[in-house]
Amino acid sequence: MHLTRFEDAVPYAPPGHHGVTAVRLQGLDAGGPDGCVVSISTYAPDSFVDLLPTAFETIYVVLDGELVIYAHGKVATLRRDDSVHLDRGEVRSIRNVQSSSATLLVVLLSAKPAGGVN
Numbered sequence: 001m002h003l004t005r006f007e008d009a010v011p012y013a014p015p016g017h018h019g020v021t022a023v024r025l026q027g028l029d030a031g032g033p034d035g036c037v038v039s040i041s042t043y044a045p046d047s048f049v050d051l052l053p054t055a056f057e058t059i060y061v062v063l064d065g066e067l068v069i070y071a072h073g074k075v076a077t078l079r080r081d082d083s084v085h086l087d088r089g090e091v092r093s094i095r096n097v098q099s100s101s102a103t104l105l106v107v108l109l110s111a112k113p114a115g116g117v118n
Helices: none
Strands: 010-012 017-026 038-052 057-064 066-071 072-081 083-086 089-095 102-109
Touching: 057 066, 057 072, 066 083, 066 102, 072 083
Parallel strands: none
Antiparallel strands: 010 017, 017 038, 038 089, 038 102, 057 083, 057 102, 066 072, 066 089
């Protein structure tokens, strides 16, 4: 068993994320499983992710708040308990247009980046 308490989670700065704080709960430098990473991202009001391809197959689950995701020319509003799956390389952007923070559970699959931790 590999336990990570939230207060002990490894903070990191995902590239292209603005106004977003992230902590890694499992995988990579947080220890635990190979090939899978679980993290929590907190999106402050007006925070966003640049329109970039995903580095890994990705699952997002909104734990609290509301986020807008742009992918393949489509726009979707994700609310609490909504989820979305993106294949590796899908171009997406995420934005918090609300006046309160939003919390996102992020699961990266086959997360073995070349050349180090992403």
